[in-house]
Each structure stands twice: as C-alpha cells, then as structure tokens.
Amino acid sequence: MSTTSVNGSRSKRRVLLRRALPVCVAAGVASIVVFGSGSSPDAAARTAVPAADEAPGYAVEDFNYPQADQIFAEKGIRLKRGDGHIVLADCKSGTNQLEVWSYESVEAICFNVSGKSGWLTLEIPSVFGIRGNDFNTQVDMTTEGEEKSFDVEKNLWTAVGQTADEEGRDFALLEIRTSK
Known part of the structure; x- marks a missing residue:
C-alpha cells in the first residue's frame, strides 16, 4: 500500500x-x-432523609428515685433521691438486705444494697428498728425538728428512733448511707 x-x-x-x-x-x-x-x-x-432533625439528647442523671409517686401511693414510703446503690426490694431472708421496721407498717421494709457505697434520701415515719447487713450503715432521723444519726450494727438489729430515744419520741427515717 x-x-x-x-x-x-x-x-x-x-x-x-x-x-x-x-x-x-x-x-x-x-x-x-x-x-x-x-x-x-x-x-x-x-x-x-435523616430520621431526626437533630442528634439524640444526653441522658442526665437527676438522682430522683424512679416511680416514687407510685411507691408512695402503694406503700406509704416516700423515696426521694439516691445513687442507685440502695433500692427498695421485696423482703427475702438470707439476701443481705437492710430491714427497716416502722410502727406504720405491718411488715419490714427491705432494701438491697450494692457497690462500695450508697445513699438514699427517703421518708418513712415511726421507724423503731433496723437490721443491718454486711455494709457499714448510718441513718439520719428526725423528730420535732431535731435530727439524730444512728450507726446500724452489721448483721444485727439496732434500736433507732423511738426505741433509742430517752423520751420515747416518734422518729422519721430521712437518709440511709452505706459503705464497705
């Protein structure tokens, strides 16, 4: 080519x-x-399209006791605030619970305790005895505007409130604190 x-x-x-x-x-x-x-x-x-216009909010702990109004209506116990390491529970023997006795309740009021330390503010009227568990426990109580603190014996019954008061006055339980 x-x-x-x-x-x-x-x-x-x-x-x-x-x-x-x-x-x-x-x-x-x-x-x-x-x-x-x-x-x-x-x-x-x-x-x-995104499912939400903004990111999810942050969970902020306010330490208020969950379902406190319902518990008060059913049991007459006013649970206010706490860190979650002391919680109201059904009483069971052999479970290392704190047991609180009040003249206004026919049965014990029990609390499960966990962690190294805990606190719970509450209001239980006419408390006269507390059975301790394996934790060091202190309770604050009040009567007629006067506050008193009691140390609860480990795994033993401790007289508190009216049974420990020389005048036999009625005491309300205001706070429970525990530590290991």
Missing part, C-alpha cells in the same frame, strides 16, 4: 470523527435533558 492511501484514510477518519463527535455529544446531552439522569420522576421524593 502506498503512503498516500494510508495518509488519505487517516485524514478521512479524522474528518469523520470531527463531524460525528459533536453530534454524539449533543445526542447524549439531549437524552439526559429529556429522560433525566436515569432515575424515576419521583426519585427526589424518595431521597433518603
């Missing part, structure tokens, strides 16, 4: 490409405009 025929066929291809290329590009652009980008007309409506 001669060099002129090779050069001639190359120049024909170039001319053909120069004419065809703009036509192909125009056809591609036109198809995108007419048919969209390959998605259905309601694709914008199905676009993923």
Whole structure:
C-alpha cells in the first residue's frame, strides 16, 4: 500500500470523527435533558432523609428515685433521691438486705444494697428498728425538728428512733448511707 492511501484514510477518519463527535455529544446531552439522569420522576421524593432533625439528647442523671409517686401511693414510703446503690426490694431472708421496721407498717421494709457505697434520701415515719447487713450503715432521723444519726450494727438489729430515744419520741427515717 502506498503512503498516500494510508495518509488519505487517516485524514478521512479524522474528518469523520470531527463531524460525528459533536453530534454524539449533543445526542447524549439531549437524552439526559429529556429522560433525566436515569432515575424515576419521583426519585427526589424518595431521597433518603435523616430520621431526626437533630442528634439524640444526653441522658442526665437527676438522682430522683424512679416511680416514687407510685411507691408512695402503694406503700406509704416516700423515696426521694439516691445513687442507685440502695433500692427498695421485696423482703427475702438470707439476701443481705437492710430491714427497716416502722410502727406504720405491718411488715419490714427491705432494701438491697450494692457497690462500695450508697445513699438514699427517703421518708418513712415511726421507724423503731433496723437490721443491718454486711455494709457499714448510718441513718439520719428526725423528730420535732431535731435530727439524730444512728450507726446500724452489721448483721444485727439496732434500736433507732423511738426505741433509742430517752423520751420515747416518734422518729422519721430521712437518709440511709452505706459503705464497705
């Protein structure tokens, strides 16, 4: 083959490409405009949207006793605040619970104690005795505007309130504190 025929066929291809290329590009652009980008007309409506407009809030512990109003209505015990290491429980023997006895309750009021230390503010009227557990326990009580603290013996009954008061006054239990 001669060099002129090779050069001639190359120049024909170039001319053909120069004419065809703009036509192909125009056809591609036109198809995108007419048919969209390959998605259905309601694709914008199905676009993923975040489930919430803002990040979830932070959990902040306020130390208020959960369901305190319900417990007060059912048992007459006002549980106020605590760190979660002293919690009201059903009384069970052999479970290392604190047992609180009140003249206003026909049965013991029991608390499970966990962790290295704990505290609970509450209001139980007419408390006269507390059975300790394996924890060092102190209780604060009040009568007629006067506050008294009592140390509860480990795993023994301790007279508190009226039974420990020389005048025999009625005491309400206000706070329990425990430590190991």
